[in-house]
Amino acid sequence: MPLDATSDLPDADLLARYAAGDRAAARALTLRFTPRVLGYATRLLGDRAEAEDVTQEAMLRLWRIAPDWRPDEAKVGTWLYRVVTNLVTDRLRARARRPVDLPDTVPEVADDAPGAAAAMMQRDRMAALDLALASLPERQRQAVVLRHLEGLANPEIAAIMGIGVEAVESLTARGKRTLAAALSGQRTALGYEDEETGT
Amino acid sequence: MSVRLREDADMMAEGLDSLFDAARAATPPDASGLMARVLADAYVEQDARAAQVMPSAPARKGWRTALVALLSPGNGRAAAGLLAATLAGVWIGFVQPAPVAGVSQALEPVSVDVVELIPDLDTWLAEG
Numbered sequence: 001m002p003l004d005a006t007s008d009l010p011d012a013d014l015l016a017r018y019a020a021g022d023r024a025a026a027r028a029l030t031l032r033f034t035p036r037v038l039g040y041a042t043r044l045l046g047d048r049a050e051a052e053d054v055t056q057e058a059m060l061r062l063w064r065i066a067p068d069w070r071p072d073e074a075k076v077g078t079w080l081y082r083v084v085t086n087l088v089t090d091r092l093r094a095r096a097r098r099p100v101d102l103p104d105t106v107p108e109v110a111d112d113a114p115g116a117a118a119a120m121m122q123r124d125r126m127a128a129l130d131l132a133l134a135s136l137p138e139r140q141r142q143a144v145v146l147r148h149l150e151g152l153a154n155p156e157i158a159a160i161m162g163i164g165v166e167a168v169e170s171l172t173a174r175g176k177r178t179l180a181a182a183l184s185g186q187r188t189a190l191g192y193e194d195e196e197t198g199t
Numbered sequence: 200m201s202v203r204l205r206e207d208a209d210m211m212a213e214g215l216d217s218l219f220d221a222a223r224a225a226t227p228p229d230a231s232g233l234m235a236r237v238l239a240d241a242y243v244e245q246d247a248r249a250a251q252v253m254p255s256a257p258a259r260k261g262w263r264t265a266l267v268a269l270l271s272p273g274n275g276r277a278a279a280g281l282l283a284a285t286l287a288g289v290w291i292g293f294v295q296p297a298p299v300a301g302v303s304q305a306l307e308p309v310s311v312d313v314v315e316l317i318p319d320l321d322t323w324l325a326e327g
Contacts, residue, residue, distance in 0.1 A: 019248075021245055021248075023242065026238060030234050030237050030238045034230055035227045035234075038228075039227055048228070055233060056233065056240065066244075122221065125221055126222060126225060128218075149219060149222055176212070179215060180215055
């Protein structure tokens, strides 16, 4: 049976197959989790190269724990997010608090490309979001990214961050307020500079 | 003024939600190079584990597998040796050659003294 990213097999079953030596299961797990883990690490670190290192390390830990995996104790995705969160925290503590390496300007898009203006607007919006996320305190950033960008439920976020659900709700709410304040000066980037309301 | 701030906050909240939606829908950056490295790690770990398991595998298969392996073609000399040793043992047991018989007779007394550790009950009844 060919296994790929669209395989319907549950994560734990794939991991068991991997532990038994199944190459196809290794491919399916790689396709299923690597992009998600990379996206999460990139949002937290703001650095693609570092995020790739963290992703590779997290996946390596998954391969190594596969023979001892207990499916009743954790979901594979939750476990991976937790590993990435811890690895990122270690990196952020280890490195000096240097400015996040995000572009100040949007890359040029060819004027004659179809939808060029829309693409530029989209890039501007994503760049504004990344800058605003980078300005959040670490725990707020983790909670906001997990909730609003990774789309996880609060109980799962609580398990990943090792805190209670109420603490997750608090971090998320405060994170959104901080984010809104950080973005308030970038109405142009968000695309509604002309929507001024009357008093 | 407070009404204006509240409207701004509402607008920002809507803007944030819209921004989150756009970020979730955005095409993820190409990660093919990273995935190739991740998959290579996966294979290395699988191979390493297989290499660790291999040497102990025959021991867990039991004596039947070992016997089959012994009797398989290519192990004829070992099997022949085992068979010869077995037959020799059986033959010695049945024939009991002279040296062995001599030893048996030397160890076994011609007459055996019988010591009655528990006297027969009839002895007591006769005296009584």
